[in-house]
Amino acid sequence: MHSGHISIWFFIGVLLTVYGAMITAYGIYELVSGTLANVVLANLHAPVWWGGLMLLLGLFYSVKFRPGRER
């Protein structure tokens, strides 16, 4: 949004990537270890797909709006 400056979308991308990675990692741990959290519909493994979705979206924004890239 401002030539030479970091876009807000990049900050959002970084945050989503970090959160997505943490939540997906936890979801995979649950999946592998079989110790599910005590929540309803834990069998749907929401941390895996919701965290994965956030990770993908975050990576997309981080790359597309990375500092220095011409838009």
Next chain:
Amino acid sequence: MFGSTLSAAVAPFMNGTALALSAPSLAHLSGLDIAVIAIYFAMVIWIGFYLKGQANTSEEFFMAGREMTAWIAGLSFVSANLGSLELMGWAGSAYQYGILAAHWYWIGAIPAMLFLGIVMMPFYYVCKTHSVPGYLKLRYGQGASFVAAVSFAFMTVLMSGVNMFAMAVVMKVVLGWDLNFSIIVSSLAVAAYVALGGLRSAIFNEVLQFMLIWGGALLVPILGLVESHGWSGFKEKLAHNISTGLTPAGDYTHMWRSMGHFTDNPMGIHWTGIVFGLGFAISFGYWTTDFLVVQRVLAANNLRSARMAPVIGSFFKMAVPFIVILPGLLGLIVLQNPDGSLMHLVGQDQVNAAHPYSYNEVLPLMLVRYCSPGLLGLGITALIAGFMSGMAGNVSAFSAVWTYDIYQPLIVKNARDEHYVAVGRWATILGVIVSIITAYLVMSAASIMDYVQALFSFFISPLLGVVLVGMLWKRATKAGGFWGLLLGTLTSIGLWAWVKADPSALRYVALSPDARAMAEDMYRALWSVIVSMGVNVIVSMFTTPKTMAELAGVVYGATKIPEEEPVPFYKNEWFWTVIAIIIFIALNVYFW
């Protein structure tokens, strides 16, 4: 949320506060959840420090350099209003009253947002005003501007304090956090990033908060619908619960059918109150003249972006009930006690050992029900982000109005630009300090909050009457604007005091003995707009109007709107306005 309806969302949190604070916390955070929250705080402080270098001139500090794209301005515009108390309060209202609560998101917002973008924005933008009081100065002169600026600045910091205290209460109830800890940490973070980066920092964090709210809250209705076997499954289960007496009888899934009479719906409101009071007086007052939200659109990088921003915001506003109203409704059938029986939420003042949770805790309860570690932290972060961006919005708007509309015209007129930026930074810190003092005052006497909210509602609707007449009618005069604002405000105060002193007076204010408190807000706003407009018109007819040259840039018929470059239809604001209107009508018809 609007000042006058804020009470509907926030007040229940405060009633029985002592009782709520003594209860065990609702959620327990894991290390992963704490890490998610800590990363959010680190991110907002990083953004504040990063943007410090881009807030050196007054135009940069107060108006974000007028460089925001339509998307950023639009998301910030809608996000500045998306506070956590409102999210939790309206989810609770949906649990209590059903889908009627969605009126505050649809008819109570969409027409006003589109009107701002298409009709009013060109005048705000072309005259290059820095604020709504600034527009009043150009249109009516210093008198009306000063009244609006002082009332706005005063009320904004008080509201910020009320929100700060309410946030601390919610954090105590949901997480068991100490009140002082919540107040001090959140206010330090807000003071740091707004004083450093100005409006740009506030806007960046609002967009960030917007993404967090969707990321943290969207999973709840999705999993809730899965558990309920879809919308039709939800309606079947709800009908079964009502028929067996498990859930209080009522029409929870229709918006207009029960609006024929005050006694036909649990809110005690008539459709005229919803359409003219909420849909016009309150929502137009808030969305088109409250500087807190208008400031975000004024920061747009060109006129087309400024017009598109509220239109873009309207689509997201229409979608908010999916993460607020729907979880509240789903809570009616999915929330269970530990023994497997259906959980019954109650009013805050009815909480006891048998019913430990109130309506307002439906959203956190749904988060706890579905969100495993990490996801729960994300949901809680979304709530904290909502509180903080609300506070940031208040103090950044206060800082701009104090500096541009009070300090510059009345105290130090011709200082260097750097001086005003410094004043803005100190005003931000002063705003946070006054907010903290207000928060502690409310802590010592909760009734102060009711008065602060009532005070806020006194000014918004009369201001709409004055701005609207001034913008669309060349004949309106300086005296008309001043007296319209003053008598409209006095009408609002008078009606409020009348009902406060004699509750039976509600039958006259809201036109029915069956009207309830929510109807009062709507009709009071409507009467004050009517008085404000009427007085403005009558006084203007007997006083001398401004010349056409003086009105250039601020009034319809005397302003040449710059020609916008032709763009493909999918980038045109009119195209998206029509789409928004179609979706708005379709939603109301579907849930009729």
